Amino acid sequence: QLSGGVLRCSECGRRMRTSVTRKKDGKVYFYYSCASRREGNLSTCENRKTHRADRIESAVWGLVSELLTDPGRLRAGLDEMMERERGANRGDPDRETKVWFERLAEADRMRAGYQELAAKGLMTIEELGMKLEELETTRATANDELDSIRRRAERLEGLEQDREALMEFYAGAVPEELERMGPQERNRIYGMLRLQVSAHPDGTLEARGVL
Numbered sequence: 001q002l003s004g005g006v007l008r009c010s011e012c013g014r015r016m017r018t019s020v021t022r023k024k025d026g027k028v029y030f031y032y033s034c035a036s037r038r039e040g041n042l043s044t045c046e047n048r049k050t051h052r053a054d055r056i057e058s059a060v061w062g063l064v065s066e067l068l069t070d071p072g073r074l075r076a077g078l079d080e081m082m083e084r085e086r087g088a089n090r091g092d093p094d095r096e097t098k099v100w101f102e103r104l105a106e107a108d109r110m111r112a113g114y115q116e117l118a119a120k121g122l123m124t125i126e127e128l129g130m131k132l133e134e135l136e137t138t139r140a141t142a143n144d145e146l147d148s149i150r151r152r153a154e155r156l157e158g159l160e161q162d163r164e165a166l167m168e169f170y171a172g173a174v175p176e177e178l179e180r181m182g183p184q185e186r187n188r189i190y191g192m193l194r195l196q197v198s199a200h201p202d203g204t205l206e207a208r209g210v211l
Contacts, residue, residue, distance in 0.1 A: 001057045001183045002032065002197065006190045009034040010198040010206065012045035018053065032056065032199065047201045056205060060197055061186055063207060065178045068189075071171040077210040078163045081194065085156050093149050100142045100149075107135045107142070162192035 007016040016032040023029065030053035036045035067074055114131045117123040123131075170189060181189075195209035 001186045002053075002060065002190070004187060004191070006187065006195055007032055007056070007197045007199060009036070009045060009047050010200045011047040012036055014045070016051070016199055019050075030054070034199075047199070049199065049201045049203055051199055051203070056197075056199070059205060060190075060195075060207065061178075063211070064186075064189065064193065064195070065175065067193075067211060068166075068170050068173050068178060069175065071167070074171050074210070075167060078166065081210050082156075082159055082163065085152075085159055093153060097146065097149055100145050103142045104139060107138050111135050166192050 002016070003018070005015050008014065009016060012034065014035045017035045019031045019033060021029045021031065031050045032053055033050045034045050034047045037048055067077070111132060114123060114128055114135075118125065118128040166189070190209075193210040195207060195211075198206040198208075200206065
């Protein structure tokens with residue numbers, strides 16, 4: 001239920017991985033522990049605590065179930081998340097996109113102009129190389145900014161879709177319906193809530209997200 005980066009080590013930030021223990025009586029128990037511990041690399045993380053999967057999964061699902069059964073609280077949390085994301089988008093994305101595309105076009109025009117000057121012998125090969133290198137830096141910056149704008153737009157669109165799905169299919173669900181949900185569906189809900197749980201060495205858990 002807590003796979004895919006939902007549960008992480010509070011000390012090193014790595015994902016908590018699962019392990020299985022079989023007792024003499026035939027019972028099987030699942031545990032979460034820091035990936036560094038599983039790999040035997042204790043020098044990079046001192047968190048040696050193992051967590052019984054059934055106990056922490058139940059605790060996390062109990063917290064989320066309480067939220068889902070309170071539509072008003074859920075809506076308020078989702079709205080706050082959307083506002084934070086919109087606030088993180090500096091300026092007007094459409095205007096910024098236009099500016100960076102114009103800089104790419106200008107770099108292409110300048111490149112052609114420099115090459116023409118070099119072909120006419122009005123610029124040395126060394127000078128041409130320096131100018132083209134500068135233009136490549138400009139192009140790389142512009143492409144990075146365009147990728148950043150695109151990722152922010154995609155992230156905001158994803159948040160909006162998840163918000164609609166949560167409010168339509170899960171908000172106000174009765175406890176019995178929530179309890180019947182399987183691990184994959186619970187994990188999907190955690191993703192839509194942007195839930196991250198930190199497991200501390202003392203056994204406590206800290207949850208962040210739309211809560």
